Amino acid sequence: MVEYQRKPIRDWAMEDRPREKLMYRGIGALTDAELIAVLIGSGNSRETAVELSRRIMENVKNNLHELGKLNIENLKSFKGIGDAKAISILAAMELGRRRNQSSVLELHKISGSSDVAGFLRPLIGDLSHEEFWAIFLNRQNKVIDTKRLSQGGITGTVIDVRLVLQMALEKRATSLIFAHNHPSGNLEASEADRKITKQLKEAGMIMDIPLLDHLIITQGGYFSFADEGLL
DSSP: OHHHHTSOGGGSOGGGSHHHHHHHHOGGGSOHHHHHHHHHOOOOSSOOHHHHHHHHHHHTTTOHHHHTTOOHHHHHTSTTOOHHHHHHHHHHHHHHHHHHHHGGGGOOOOOSHHHHHHHHHHHHTTOSSOEEEEEEEOTTSOEEEEEEEEESOOSTTTSOHHHHHHHHHHTTOSEEEEEEEOTTOOOSOOHHHHHHHHHHHHHHHHTTOOEEEEEEEOSSOEEETTTTTOO
């Protein structure tokens, strides 16, 4: 068995080669590790691309959300992964996030906090840094657009309230929802969270663009200011 594992992929049975498997059996037949192997193309002196990819996945407990948290330096710690391969993996993860983001515009109506959490969690739930997002709605609570406002922190200086309201006016939005993630997994609202929520609510009231909710999102759950009666 060990000797078989060390064979180059070109010497594997046709049905076991990731690219050929994809072509003849469809992309759904590939495991996560095999998909990564297709991205990186080759392994190292001791491992095939598939074996290296399996080791990477084992390192993140076979969890794609955890894989999405890795940066270039994290990935380069695996022998056989250089800048180009690391960038290929990161690009694939980002495409997945953007695909999820585009699906938000297909939502007909936001009926509650679970709708917001459902489509934003794949985008920001597994990030290793904070991102702050705005959702612009019309009078029927249908999504007009979404926008990432900042990344790396959440303070009044990071979120420009005037700029947010200017965007809302340009998009003819009649209400707003905000959300940000907590990479720590902590769902408690911090003092900074409460402060920026208050600023956004008060500014929205002046412009007659009410703030409907502000969510804190993690990989495992979410906190809604509206649901908790904090708006």
